[in-house]
Amino acid sequence: MTIYFYSTREKPYGCFSNFSQHGFELDGAWWATSEHYFQAQKFIDTDRPWFDKIREVKTPKEAAKMGRDRSHPLRGDWEQVKDEIMQQAVLQKFKTHADIREILLATGDEVIVENSPIDYYWGCGKDGSGKNRLGEILMAVREILRQQQNR
């Protein structure tokens, strides 16, 4: 049965959201959520003070708002690298936290879908026609973790 998630409040799959409070260390820094990491990477070589500010804000909601602020210059290769960056963040989050890693692994081979009514790239969108790239990345991360576990 397909597994849908969106809000961090929904149990047990709210932890699949990038807004869930599961921090991790990556690239030599601490990130409060995968949303913080993902949004900051948009400015890594174009606006370092803004990159640092995003890392330091309290909530993923603020990080997302700042990351979408186009008054700050987006890195030129963003469209080419954003999926890989998202996967690195999601993988590191689930490597760091054993409790949510078990929740992800326990989904077996079920399809995972970010049930966002507004996001047709990372989610499935209101009518289900979206790309669901976050769901696909979670499934790819699940496979990587499964293989690491079986080594």
Ligand SMILES: Nc1nc(O)c(N)c(N[C@@H]2O[C@H](COP(=O)(O)O)[C@@H](O)[C@H]2O)n1
């Ligand atoms: N809560 C929420 N609001 C939105 O408007 C969204 N687009 C999403 N989806 C999440 O947004 C992140 C990527 O956003 P951008 O590529 O910067 O637009 C990612 O975490 C999606 O899962 N969520």
